[in-house]
Amino acid sequence: MQRIRYSRYLKSIILLLDLVVIASVFIFFFLNRNQDLIHDRDSWYENSFPLILLISFWILLSGRTKIYNIRRNLTYIIFIERIITHFILFVIGLVLIRKVSNNKFFSSELSWLSLYLFSFIIITKSFIYFGIKYLRSLGINNRNVMFLNENSSTDILKNILKERKDFGYKIFEYHNKKIFKDELQSFWKSNGIHTLFLPLENTFEPHTEDEIFRLAEANKVHISLIPNISQTDLFTYDLGYVQTQPVLNQSKYPLDYYSNYLLKRLFDIIFSVLIIVFICSWLFPLIAIFIKLSSKGPVFFIQKRYGFHEEVFGCLKFRTMVVNAESTTKTTSDNDSRITGIGKFLRKTSLDEMPQFINVLRGEMSVVGPRPHMLVVDNYYKPKIGRYSLRSMVNPGITGLAQANGLRGDSGDVEIEMKKRVLADTFYVRNWSFALDLVIILKTILVVISGDKNAK
Template sequence: MQRIRYSRYLKSIIILLDLLVIASVFIFFFINGNADLIHDKDIWYQNSFPLLLLISFWILLSGRTRIYNIRRNITYTVFIERIITHFILFVIGLVLIRKVSNNQFFSSELSWLSLYLFFFIVLTRSIIYFIIKYLRSLGINNRNVMFLNENSSTIVLKNILKERKDYGYKIFEFPHETIAIDELQLFWKKNGIHTLFLPLETTFDKKTEDDIFRLAEASKIHISLIPNISQSDLFMYDLGYIQTQPVLDQTTYPLDNYSNFLLKRTFDILFSMIVLVGICSWLFPIIAIIIKTTSKGPVFFVQRRYGFHEEVFNCLKFRTMVVNDDSATKTTAENDSRITRFGKFLRKTSLDEMPQFLNVLKGEMSIVGPRPHMLSVDDYYKPKIGRYSLRSMTNPGITGLAQVNGLRGDSGDIEVEMKKRALADAYYVRNWSFVLDLVIILKTIILIITGDKKAN
């Protein structure tokens, strides 16, 4: 088995850096407001306990927010979401401590202190995050893995690991078609394999499968089972316990909770009204005039798409193509001749989606959610990808987790890319949080400003 020597040390270094930032910011603000007490040893001694209390609170809170459970395949979106969630809870705790404490250490201007603390925490953590990603993309700190008995689901995962070199997985191919346990053991030892990826349902006979599991346990090889994404029950159940007895409970999703739904809907309405009044009120006429003067046809393109619980609604967009008969059945291809010159600009900047804020106000869409597809696309993939309809458990969005992670467009292997997109949508439905929505919106704004290379 491959020895993972540095993970614990790295985590300890990250924790120490965070604590150093917290201590430095609080001490700076304390000194700034109490410059005359800087040489008073008694004051420093008295304030050592509040500082220790803050540090302890930060560490205890991390057990809930998991900001130090940094898996190598964590995306920057989820990474930032956890930091923001952790920071919000930390500041709430800080406000409560300040209310019940008269200690001078907590008397600093809380808004500026929080801003400085958030900035430096995000800065240091982001620098470390991208340095680690860069080193892994160069082949440093890789984890040696292999696949056996591949199927469509393992191919999707294998494709992801090959594309995302920054995840730091080095894939070794077993050279033999048949499985001989002695050869497998020798291969693991020679290449220092850490993880073996197996499909949940293998084509091995029972004896071979048992031998592989026993050998992996004896060799300290970590086994990851990959469920077949064509199975209809992939996301239907969560593992729970009644005392020590495991039971499979039907899954409930965060937005099934009415308070979460109300929070999301309230934000959608307020955000949409701000955008429509502040931006669209003057931008819409400009875009409309350019569309009408550069190509024949209507300003808006209206297409029927599936929404919440697969209810059909009319999705609004600015027209970016010449009027054609294939718009309801044919998806956009790279360098599509149907796209107008101005339409290409609208797609690149995602401005063609702006009319969908009207869909949001009507309750047909949300700011963030799985992107709605053409009816023909959904009807084609629903029987092919298990639990594909899970994406309809929430309103479709103007932007989404899949889009900000580059899972858009029709380049490459379309079947594989659609499976990746469906998995990203399923992750969003199962792991929704308000902070995750905010991070996705922020990443979308950055993509609009810089231009999305994968936008067709």
């Protein structure tokens, strides 16, 4: 059963829908302001050229902004970011075209035309985005995939694909551990396999691995290599070219650019000042009273943690435990007897983290970033998980991508859970954006309101 691969047709349909929206808005805009010219053929001919110019510029620009490269795991935030970037460049282009043509093309009320276009494009593309996600969750537009020579790295990916039905991957199990050419080809053809996931660290003999790659190429099966999370060398360099010679350049992350760092730092300061003035000013005294009533000891708990570039700083928290000698060496567990009554509430609602806005103002932390762990936890996992140290390339955060998605606490297999957190944190470091920070903050607020079941 050879599955028809129609992603390119889907992109073409989406592009055509966008062009229909652009043309419809342009025509509506023209007719709304020139009702007396509706039956004037010459006027229609005169305005057809600007419309063709508009459409051509949109298509050419899409090659740069990649708004039609919609990967199955593309998040809505990155999707919207691309549209906004595309649209800003598009409007700048329209202004330049209008200036170069001595105001001949497009209406003088260009801002209204841009607003109409932006509104309808956002609505249309959001409807398409969520529509495709919904159809894929129903099993429509699936991509058939398989795994070979599975290990812990492939298990993590496999679980993600099973949980996220909206990604649209259908996994076919290949149970024969021995690789036979005819049997493998028959399996691919009968199941319409599109992608073969193969661990980079596999146990195949070199000649067997070469044969798999040759077979995949002959059968138009894509191969995706899954690196082991401990292989740090694959994530610290980007492939580049000097003329035709490939070279590996050390990766530069978004927050390495000063403009991005400055934007994030300014937001941290403004957001923290607002929180401290309008919330902490009255909330801190109340929490302090309850902590003092619950047990003897200080209101605040200061714990040494690693910050930016692994510099140690004092992380502020409300004390949620009775004073004990193991507070800096032993992590919490289910029904931990050290946690006080008010402490359970503070942990459940994440209110115990509120004093860390002071750390943010001091520049030791950020509102959003990888959550800082106890020093003993960092020292334990650093040699076990290769990309662990990448978390320290940015300031630690009061909340983070992992926490906003429920990856916290010590439930289940602790080491597997920690690997998932590290994957989320490294994704954040490599893909930071201001919009991503805003979404994480919004999701965190919703988690705090509803209560985090993984909080301990």
